[in-house]
Amino acid sequence: MAGGVATVQHNLKMQPSVSLLPSSQSSFCGSKFTTSIQYKRKVCQPKGALNVTASSAKKILVMGGTRFIGIFLSRLLVEEGHQVTLFTRGKAPITQPLPGEADEAYNAFKSKILHLKGDRKDFDFVKTSLAAEGFDVVYDINGREAVEVEPILDALPNLEQYIYCSSAGVYLKSDLLPHCETDAVDPKSRHKGKLETEALLESKGVNYTSIRPVYIYGPLNYNPVEEWFFHRLKAGRPIPIPNSGLQVTQLGHVKDLATAFIKVLGNPKASKQVFNISGDRYVTFDGLARACAKAGGFPEPEIVHYNPKEFDFGKKKAFPFRDQHFFASVEKAKAELGVVPEYGLVEGLKDSYDLDFGRGTFRKAADFETDDIILGKSLVLS
Amino acid sequence: MAALLSSSLVFSNLSRPSLSPSLPYLSLSTASSSSSSLSSSISLSPLYLSSSSRKKPSLSSFTVKAIASEKKKVAIVNTNSGGHAVIGFYFAKQLLSSGHDVTILTVGDESSDKMKKTPFTRFSEIVDGGGKTVWGDVGAIGTVLEGLTFDVVLDNNGKDLDAVRPVADWAKSAGVGQFLFISSAGIYKQTEEPPHVEGDAVKADAGHVLVEKYLSEAFENWASFRPQYMIGSGNNKDCEEWFFDRIVRGRPVPIPGSGMQLTNISHVRDLSSMLTKAVENPTAASGNIFNCVSDRAVTLDGMAKLCAKAAGLPVEIVHYDPKSIGSDAKKAFPFRNMHFYAEPRAAKDILGWESSTNLPEDLKERFEEYVKIGRDKKTMKFDIDDKILESLKVPVPV
Numbered sequence: 001m002a003g004g005v006a007t008v009q010h011n012l013k014m015q016p017s018v019s020l021l022p023s024s025q026s027s028f029c030g031s032k033f034t035t036s037i038q039y040k041r042k043v044c045q046p047k048g049a050l051n052v053t054a055s056s057a058k059k060i061l062v063m064g065g066t067r068f069i070g071i072f073l074s075r076l077l078v079e080e081g082h083q084v085t086l087f088t089r090g091k092a093p094i095t096q097p098l099p100g101e102a103d104e105a106y107n108a109f110k111s112k113i114l115h116l117k118g119d120r121k122d123f124d125f126v127k128t129s130l131a132a133e134g135f136d137v138v139y140d141i142n143g144r145e146a147v148e149v150e151p152i153l154d155a156l157p158n159l160e161q162y163i164y165c166s167s168a169g170v171y172l173k174s175d176l177l178p179h180c181e182t183d184a185v186d187p188k189s190r191h192k193g194k195l196e197t198e199a200l201l202e203s204k205g206v207n208y209t210s211i212r213p214v215y216i217y218g219p220l221n222y223n224p225v226e227e228w229f230f231h232r233l234k235a236g237r238p239i240p241i242p243n244s245g246l247q248v249t250q251l252g253h254v255k256d257l258a259t260a261f262i263k264v265l266g267n268p269k270a271s272k273q274v275f276n277i278s279g280d281r282y283v284t285f286d287g288l289a290r291a292c293a294k295a296g297g298f299p300e301p302e303i304v305h306y307n308p309k310e311f312d313f314g315k316k317k318a319f320p321f322r323d324q325h326f327f328a329s330v331e332k333a334k335a336e337l338g339v340v341p342e343y344g345l346v347e348g349l350k351d352s353y354d355l356d357f358g359r360g361t362f363r364k365a366a367d368f369e370t371d372d373i374i375l376g377k378s379l380v381l382s
Numbered sequence: 383m384a385a386l387l388s389s390s391l392v393f394s395n396l397s398r399p400s401l402s403p404s405l406p407y408l409s410l411s412t413a414s415s416s417s418s419s420l421s422s423s424i425s426l427s428p429l430y431l432s433s434s435s436r437k438k439p440s441l442s443s444f445t446v447k448a449i450a451s452e453k454k455k456v457a458i459v460n461t462n463s464g465g466h467a468v469i470g471f472y473f474a475k476q477l478l479s480s481g482h483d484v485t486i487l488t489v490g491d492e493s494s495d496k497m498k499k500t501p502f503t504r505f506s507e508i509v510d511g512g513g514k515t516v517w518g519d520v521g522a523i524g525t526v527l528e529g530l531t532f533d534v535v536l537d538n539n540g541k542d543l544d545a546v547r548p549v550a551d552w553a554k555s556a557g558v559g560q561f562l563f564i565s566s567a568g569i570y571k572q573t574e575e576p577p578h579v580e581g582d583a584v585k586a587d588a589g590h591v592l593v594e595k596y597l598s599e600a601f602e603n604w605a606s607f608r609p610q611y612m613i614g615s616g617n618n619k620d621c622e623e624w625f626f627d628r629i630v631r632g633r634p635v636p637i638p639g640s641g642m643q644l645t646n647i648s649h650v651r652d653l654s655s656m657l658t659k660a661v662e663n664p665t666a667a668s669g670n671i672f673n674c675v676s677d678r679a680v681t682l683d684g685m686a687k688l689c690a691k692a693a694g695l696p697v698e699i700v701h702y703d704p705k706s707i708g709s710d711a712k713k714a715f716p717f718r719n720m721h722f723y724a725e726p727r728a729a730k731d732i733l734g735w736e737s738s739t740n741l742p743e744d745l746k747e748r749f750e751e752y753v754k755i756g757r758d759k760k761t762m763k764f765d766i767d768d769k770i771l772e773s774l775k776v777p778v779p780v
Binding site: 175176177178243244246247248281282283284286287290291325329331335345 | 681
């Protein structure tokens with residue numbers, strides 16, 4: 001074991017800043033581990049030494065962990081040798097094999113993961129059960145309101161780190177982009193619960209790290225992001241996109257997000273810091289439609305632009321993205337943590353398609369009701 | 383042994399340990415702008431800064447400025463017109479205030495009418511700062527600069543080999559150590575995945591691309607800087623003024639397309655500071671392309687709104703289809719009608735450069751000058767605007 005606090009290395013496999021886990025064990029099969037070289041010199045690749053983790057395995061609690069991000073994150077944590085408990089109501093299966101995952105890998109994971117069944121909104125239960133167990137680190141993947149975090153903090157006075165999945169949705173809309181971690185936030189946004197949680201963590205003096213993803217995508221996504229496009233592409237339907245289609249958004253692959261969550265574990269550079277985590281490039285709405293087509297091997301789609309103000313869709317959402325520019329700079333995580341997104345957009349969408357939609361699985365059935373309203377109207381924007 | 387100059391020890395976001403052969407080094411910074419104290423600054427021997435000790439710039443503890451430990455003799459070969467002219471002006475002044483030696487060669491004749499516009503009308507500021515201003519043709523550059531030797535040459539004189547080759551060839555034969563070139567972010571191939579990042583595909587037949595290639599083959603130490611649009615006092619070409627002209631006269635601002643197009647409008651001091659960083663960190667800069675822009679993009683609509691806010695006046699934005707006005711479209715609007723958005727990632731990573739452009743604040747200053755020079759009262763014609771508004775049936779105040 002190395003001496004000197006600052007350079008103690010994890011005595012399990014050192015995670016280099018670029019690649020993911022060895023593929024024989026990894027459920028992340030099919031993923032490529034190439035980095036794109038942006039500059040003449042390789043940059044943003046400080047060697048693994050940045051990942052200063054304590055040498056011993058941690059007792060880790062994941063709030064959530066059975067739906068999307070947590071599925072990938074928990075696998076990485078277990079492979080790192082930590083003891084991982086998932087706190088869920090048990091509505092989704094505690095474990096499920098990932099598409100393409102080897103039986104051996106899945107069984108190894110399944111045999112090690114622990115489950116604490118409960119409702120996180122039952123604050124008394126949260127407090128007593130967590131206090132009884134004691135955990136070193138909490139990954140809060142599904143927290144929405146600050147009030148949900150208090151009992152956790154109360155139960156774990158010796159908590160080493162609280163790692164929170166926040167959202168880039170907290171940023172105040174601006175004419176100047178990208179959003180950076182220092183930018184103004186919107187106390188009235190739909191995500192104000194996330195903001196209040198961040199503020200609570202800051203005020204409590206706990207060692208926290210807050211991650212702000214933008215749009216997350218990847219296999220098992222329950223938010224119809226890429227799925228929305230795939231349904232239309234598969235059906236050979238035109239893709240209705242509001243207004244100009246030039247709106248710029250940003251997608252981040254769930255596996256890259258999971259990797260980032262691992263990178264901050266026990267990392268002093270992440271202490272009391274906020275990081276935007278998403279893809280390295282942004283994309284226009286029109287570009288995203290075309291990228292999905294490429295990823296799924298579909299022909300180039302017909303895109304139809306329309307003015308959403310001319311329609312009344314009732315309660316239905318006609319398009320899965322905010323109708324505005326929405327993207328965040330991920331340079332802070334790159335510069336300070338060495339977190340470099342692995343997946344390019346088309347590559348990442350292909351991973352999602354090959355492991356999920358392309359195998360016939362999806363979360364929401366196709367619903368073209370709003371499309372038909374749009375397409376039915378004779379006047380569409382050219 | 384030189385004495386310690388200042389008590390403040392500063393570390394900054396320098397190139398990361400894995401990047402360049404030269405490790406981040408500790409040096410004492412001189413007082414920020416005094417010119418002649420450079421020669422007495424100290425550079426301590428390379429000291430490895432472990433990554434874990436590197437802190438966020440905004441924390442109060444340390445920020446290292448990698449400053450020049452030696453005085454450089456810099457030649458700037460500057461264009462005599464256009465949007466890039468102002469770059470040489472700011473760069474000259476910044477180098478001078480950092481204690482370097484500067485000669486700025488403006489292409490053409492000193493007596494040309496082109497010299498009656500800014501920044502040329504303010505070249506006395508360069509002379510007052512200790513710099514040399516000369517005029518001449520690049521074809522005769524060896525003669526024009528006869529007897530002078532330089533460590534660094536910045537070519538800001540053109541967009542193709544016809545303009546730059548003579549300068550490059552002369553610099554090479556004169557043994558110039560570092561050759562810098564003002565290229566353009568306009569050479570990036572259009573993408574649906576912004577931003578343009580250094581290393582992305584460029585238009586193979588673009589003049590600037592051929593120049594970059596030529597330089598990469600001719601010089602061991604070269605770097606290329608790709609700017610976009612600039613604001614700043616002394617600009618030779620209108621930028622924000624186009625918006626102010628309409629806003630102060632209560633005229634609608636016609637913007638082609640959706641107005642959602644993202645672009646990058648930087649204060650020219652950002653370009654100047656990036657170039658200065660390259661001069662002062664030649665090893666790190668060598669062989670690299672740098673997007674020479676601020677680190678925020680703004681939409682076309684957003685720029686109009688920021689200009690209005692800076693002026694303290696309302697704005698009416700009107701969108702139009704540029705196809706509907708035919709050949710007038712190019713002259714109608716001073717910005718490209720598409721996303722045109724590069725990020726300065728290389729400069730931040732490799733040079734530890736930081737952007738200081740603050741459009742809301744900078745535009746206030748720009749508007750003050752706009753009024754000070756009386757441009758708000760100038761009589762102007764808006765023929766193309768009128769055509770556009772007519773076709774959209776938008777009323778215009780008389």
